[in-house]
Structure formats: structure tokens, C-alpha cells
Amino acid sequence: MPFDLTDKLVIGISSRALFDLETENAIYEQQGVERYRQWQLEHEDAPLGFGTAGPLVKALLGLNALSPGRQLVEVVLMSRNSPDTGLRVFNSIEHHGLPITRAAFSGGKPIASYLHAFKVDLFLSRSEEDVQAGINAGIAAARLYAPPANPCHAQDQIRIAFDGDAVLFSHESEAIYKAQGLAAFEAHERAHRLEAMQEGPFARLLKLLAALQKQFPAERCPVRIAIVTARSSPAHARVVHTLRNWDVSVDEAFFLGGVSKHEVLAAFGAHIFFDDQTVHLDTAAPLVASGHVPWRQNTP
Structure with missing residues (x-):
């Protein structure tokens, strides 16, 4: 069969x-x-x-x-x-x-x-x-990355953490930040705060994990999901509206505004963390299993 x-x-x-x-x-x-x-x-x-x-x-x-x-x-x-x-x-x-x-x-x-x-x-x-x-x-x-030297993952749940831009969401906004700076990025996100971002390479996975969570009672769900992003107010609003548009609810979200991610990830107890920027992964990898998500390349 x-x-x-x-x-x-x-x-x-x-x-x-x-x-x-x-x-x-x-x-x-x-x-x-x-x-x-x-x-x-x-x-x-x-x-x-x-x-x-x-x-x-x-x-x-x-x-x-x-x-x-x-x-x-x-x-x-x-x-x-x-x-x-x-x-x-x-x-x-x-x-x-x-x-x-x-x-x-x-x-x-x-x-x-x-x-x-x-x-x-x-x-x-x-x-x-x-x-x-x-x-x-x-x-x-x-x-x-190599296995963490001092793993901090939770024992009671599977905990998965995602960066936002260029991972869950498209790299469009991050490209504006890299090309034009923080002020242009914040102005763009404020102007488009009610518009859902385009899907990034891990958007479908997030939706599948959210659907998997619904197979269990909310109070006993064995899977917990977090977004750990360098965004802060006012750019956080577009993340919330995008998730609403996708009909996805994450369990936790951290809008760090440039604060290092590794301590938050250790406190969350991530089994794995996905990010597109090695600057964040280099400090996270000794504590939590970490994976680098490359940008999509145009192929012939």
C-alpha cells in the first residue's frame, strides 16, 4: 500500500x-x-x-x-x-x-x-x-552550526525560534534597511503596517507547525513557537498584522531593537533557532542549536 x-x-x-x-x-x-x-x-x-x-x-x-x-x-x-x-x-x-x-x-x-x-x-x-x-x-x-557547547533547550516542550525578515517574511524590508538605513526602514514599515509582508522561505513551515499545534489541547501543546527579531516599535506592528493575515498565532515574540538575541534564546529554551544573519547565529550557536538560512539566489 x-x-x-x-x-x-x-x-x-x-x-x-x-x-x-x-x-x-x-x-x-x-x-x-x-x-x-x-x-x-x-x-x-x-x-x-x-x-x-x-x-x-x-x-x-x-x-x-x-x-x-x-x-x-x-x-x-x-x-x-x-x-x-x-x-x-x-x-x-x-x-x-x-x-x-x-x-x-x-x-x-x-x-x-x-x-x-x-x-x-x-x-x-x-x-x-x-x-x-x-x-x-x-x-x-x-x-x-556545530552542536551547542552548553545546550539550553527545554525538556518539557519542543521549542522552535525564528527570525523574522528574510526567514519567515521576505527580505524586502531588510533590503531597505541595508540599503537606506534604519530611518527609511521604519518609515516604510509604518506606512505599510497594515499590509501583510510577502512570505519568506520558512513561512510555510511556520504555518505547518501552527497547524500541528492545533492537534493538541492548547494547555498541553508539546510545541511552542517564538519569533525573535531585531525589529522594535514601530516596525513590530507589521509583524502582528502579517501573522493575523496568515491566520497564525505564535506563542511568544521578542522585538529586541538591536539587543543581542542569544540570552533570550537561552531563556526561551530553543531546540533550534533559524536566522539569516551570522552575527546573531555566532553568539546563539554555543547555547542553542542554530541554523543559517541563506537568501535565495537567482538560478539560470
Whole structure:
């Protein structure tokens, strides 16, 4: 019987985002593919520890147990490994008790062309090339930083934090700020405060997460969503009106006006934070799992 992915939140994840493969990646880059293959075969039965997205993936898959009779989340391993070298990854999946059964092993070729085939809603990878290709293909994708040294994620809920402009919303307003400065940005946002912003690369994911939240009683919802943005008054009003237009309610919002984001993210207990600016991610990544969202590139 065919398995339908269209009614689920589908996470595509690379093996290096799911597990700690930094030693193996260094061997690949410094000694070549054959030595990497040999290493993986020699350590095939040695379980890998979690990588940056491991705790998030485990928590998301746990939502299925909270919704008997309906699968809410599907995770697909999407790796540039060959099936041969990828066996260690599946052995590690089994070791950690993760219900991941579907995979794409591309044998060194770019993986992004398979994202639509697996109906992927969010793609997480350590590869800048694959993430950029995913964004260019219209899929929410983020390049993960290294795992946080001092993780602060909450234990009672899955908590996901998003930047606003160029992540949830289009980069139009941010482009005005970068080109013309703060005063022009605030004037533009005040003039258009009642107009919804165009969708950014993660808008659809936000809507899917909001729909997933509605599967649970509000007082016991296992997923909590926050917007953590450098916007402040009066530019905050357009965010509120945009979310109303999308019929989306977020649980928390922080309009920081230039205040550093990392302490707020740690206090929120984010399992993951998505931003387009490395200046914010560099300080957040030691505390919370963080993903860089590149701007979409025009492709021929």
C-alpha cells in the first residue's frame, strides 16, 4: 500500500546534521573518499553520538506517540553517503531507537534534487551547497552550526525560534534597511503596517507547525513557537498584522531593537533557532542549536 507523505510534517536531514560525524568528515576532506569508506566499514558497529539536530529530531518523532492512530511527523535521512558507507548511520539510528526507516543515499552527488520527491518541508544539513540548493528550490532549508557547547533547550516542550525578515517574511524590508538605513526602514514599515509582508522561505513551515499545534489541547501543546527579531516599535506592528493575515498565532515574540538575541534564546529554551544573519547565529550557536538560512539566489 502506498505511503502518503503529503499529510505529515516531513523533515529531511543529512547524516552529519543528525549525528556527530566531524571526525569522519575530517578524514574525508584530508585523506579522501577511500580512507573515509574504510573508516566507516571498520567502525560500522560503533554507534555515533547525536549531532546538532539529534535532540530536535528525537523530540519531533516523539510527537507521533502523543497522537495515537495518526502519524504527524516523518523524518527522512538524506545523505551524500553511498549505501555501503551509510550502513553505519542506520545502525546508529537503530541504536538510538529512532523510528527512521526512509533514506536517500546519493553516492556523493548533490541531494537537493530529491527533496521534492520526498515532500520535504524542512531540510537540515551541514552542507552550505545542499542548503543553498534547497532554498533555491523553494524549500525551507538551513545550514546547521556545530552542536551547542552548553545546550539550553527545554525538556518539557519542543521549542522552535525564528527570525523574522528574510526567514519567515521576505527580505524586502531588510533590503531597505541595508540599503537606506534604519530611518527609511521604519518609515516604510509604518506606512505599510497594515499590509501583510510577502512570505519568506520558512513561512510555510511556520504555518505547518501552527497547524500541528492545533492537534493538541492548547494547555498541553508539546510545541511552542517564538519569533525573535531585531525589529522594535514601530516596525513590530507589521509583524502582528502579517501573522493575523496568515491566520497564525505564535506563542511568544521578542522585538529586541538591536539587543543581542542569544540570552533570550537561552531563556526561551530553543531546540533550534533559524536566522539569516551570522552575527546573531555566532553568539546563539554555543547555547542553542542554530541554523543559517541563506537568501535565495537567482538560478539560470
